[in-house]
Amino acid sequence: MWQQKVNDIMKLAGTRRVNGKVASERTQTLTKDVLYASIRxxxxxxxxxxxxxxLGERHIEVLVKHWWYCQRKKAKTVQNDLSRLRVFCAMLGKPGMVGAVQKYLPDVDPELLKVRSAARTTKSWSGHGIDLVETFRKVDERDPCLGLMLRLELGFGLRREEVLKCNPHVQDYGHYLQVFPGMGKGGRWRNIPIVSNAQRDLLDYVKARVSKNKALGWEYSRSGQIASLEQNIRRYENLMTSFGFTKADAGITGHGLRAQFAENHALLLGMIPATMGGGAGQLDGADSGVVKAKVAQALGHNRQSVTSAYIGSFESSSALFPDSDQGIVTIQKALRILDAVALPEVPAARLEDCRFIQEMMAHTGLVLTADQAHMLFAKHARRHGVEWMSPGLETPLALRISAEAMLNDFLFC
Known part of the structure; x- marks a missing residue:
């Protein structure tokens, strides 16, 4: 059978990357999946x-044209699948046989075949109108285990496999959560700093509900057997689909929580991401580079450029907030809406925080009441998956984002 022959070739030559480094199990599995699907x-x-x-050039051409014209695959997907075939053909002793995608689609506008790594719109769940606090509660009712995992994906940007393997008790080092070697993509480890009390609250919430000696993934399969990682991945994907957390149903994926973590992390570090309307002029080049480097490191990447896939690129963004007014006009518009609404009383435990917000915004020339401060900042807290969080230096940026979201809600309700 051809499947066995593919497996034999992969075992012989598929364990190493082109650069000579050992290929991860995930890379090998993805390559094999593309090969199986292509031959079928x-x-x-x-x-x-x-x-x-x-496999010959004619077969590659047929596949690429079918992917593009019949299956309507996106340029990035076509490029990725073609790259897998290119690697496999090199294993067969046919390096150079698989050409660039333009070779097989000469009649397609080259601009349509370009892969743009920078996100142009937000991939976050909040950016698609999802209230994370309420969503977590609904998930908890049906599958508490998944609810805990989603919280850590949001709070720490964990990938699917990382969160399934995560033992929050062991990996919590107080000021950071550590992803151990072998858990992350490519086997890389990283320390994810805890820079907000929202992260700490989410982590403590999860720790209070799991055993100290177990990972977050489901311990047993539905048949009662000890669950393997592959079974847990399938269960995770099936549950996400059943909840409607898909691109087709809600415009989101599980990876969108990782993107939202990146956006939140950038905000906490003093920068509005391009995907949230931030412009290039808000920080000078050096400071912007520092923020991007820290976001990249928290995500487990070494290159700053990778952050553009999560928080966008200022070169391609259309800034919502003019640097000249620091977003004050946007906040003032939102306050006029709040003036016409009977706002709930501020809980006593949050009054001091609201006074802090009032004082901080007074330095920008903006006057707002405690209940207005509470309403806007509570919206920001829910972006972080909690009902409330302590305000910090990011407060002016947080109010801008909340005000913009509130204006959008008002316009489209």
Missing amino acids: RLHELGYKIQDPKN
Whole structure:
């Protein structure tokens, strides 16, 4: 069978990357998945390949055209799948056989085939109108384990596999959560700093509900057997789909919580991401670079440029907040809406925080009441998955973002 032949080739040559480094299990699995799907597709199209060594340029061309014209795959997906085939063909001793995507789609506008790594719009759940506090509660009612995992994905930007393997008791080092070697992408470890009390609250909430000697993933499969990582991944994906946390249903994916973590982390460090309307002029180049470096490190990446996939690029953004007014006009518009609304009384435990917000905003020339401060900052806290969090230096930025979201809600309600 051709499947066994693919497996044999992968075992022989698929454990190393092109640069000589060991390929992760995830990389090997993804490559194999693309190969299986490609050969099955060729069979459906009439090309009954039984030996993968017989893959030729004609087959690659047929696949690429089918992906683009029939399956309507995005340029990035086509590029990724083609890259997997390119690597596999090199294993077969056919380096250079698989060309660039433009070679197979000469009639397509080259601009349409360009892969833009920078996010142009937010991928966050809050940015798609999802109230995380309420969503977590609903998930808890049906599957508490998934609810805990989603909280740590938001609070610490954990990937799916990282959160399934996470033992919050062991990985909590007080000022940071550590992703141990072998848990993250490519086996890399990282320390994720705890820079807000919202992160601490989420982490403590999770720790209070899990055993000290167990990971967050489901211990047993639905059949009662000890669950493997692969079974947990499938269960995670099935649950996410059943809740409607998909691109098709809600415009989001689980990875969107990681993107929201990146946005939140940038805000806490004093920068409004491009995906949230921030402009290039809010920080000088050096300070902006520092923030991006810290966001990248928290996400587990070494290159600053990777952050553009999560928080966008200022070069391609359209700033919502003019640097000249520091977003004050936006906040004032939101306050006029709040003036016409009977706001709830501020809980006594939050009054001191609200006074802090009032004093901080007074330095920008903005006057607001305690209940207005409470309403706007509570909206910011819910972005972080909690009902309230202590205000810090990010407060002016937080109020801008909340005000903009409130104006959008008002316009489209």
